[in-house]
Amino acid sequence: MAKKKNKLFFEENESITHILEDLLDLSLLKFDDNENKINTFKVPEINQNKAVTLNTTRAVTNLNKNVFKKEPMVPTPEVIDLHSIIEKARQKNNKFIKETGISNFIEPEQVILEKAKKQGKSAYDSDILRELILERQKKKRELMGLSSIINKAKTRK
Structure with missing residues (x-):
């Protein structure tokens, strides 16, 4: 039974490693402008006068007491596509390199x-x-x- 659990954990860990490596490879790719225009999906503009603020609750534990805080959540218009995800990964990678001083692997x-x-x-x-x-x-x-x-x-x- 323990061997099966170890094997499953190893397989899950290995698949996560492959996924992260693929994302890192994608973040290092250079795209042409034509490729950026193909797969873009823009979130529609939101009129701030008609926008409804959504209240979300977040549980915060304080000395074994659950205290709920309401936080306003306002959606922001942004481009959601593969290119923006890759750009965010590049920015985080560059920030990591600057903070740690470790160059690209x-x-x-x-x-x-x-x-x-x-x-x-x-x-x-x-x-x-x-x-x-x-x-x-x-x-x-x-x-x-x-x-x-x-x-x-x-x-x-």
Whole structure:
């Protein structure tokens, strides 16, 4: 039973990681102006004279007492599309880089491909593909916890 829970947790964690990596990749893409115009959906303008403020309640715990505060919620007109989501992700990424001083993460595969390009080799060269495959296998083994077992077996021989 515990193995099933661990496996499910690992699969969920892995899928979340893939989703976040995809979003980060999307945030680093550059779009043309034509692509921005295709998938835009504008929220209709709201006349402030006719606008109704919605009251939302939020529970705030204060010494085991629930106190409800009413907060006015006024909808703001903005563009809702993939481009705006990506721009927000870029802004947050840039803010994170400024705050932490950590530059963008460069994937090991990109390092291998750039090194091959400097040597004048193609990305599809057999040596380069072999090196990429070995790196992927190494990562996969580390994730599954097999790398320590393989290293122990190598040292015993």
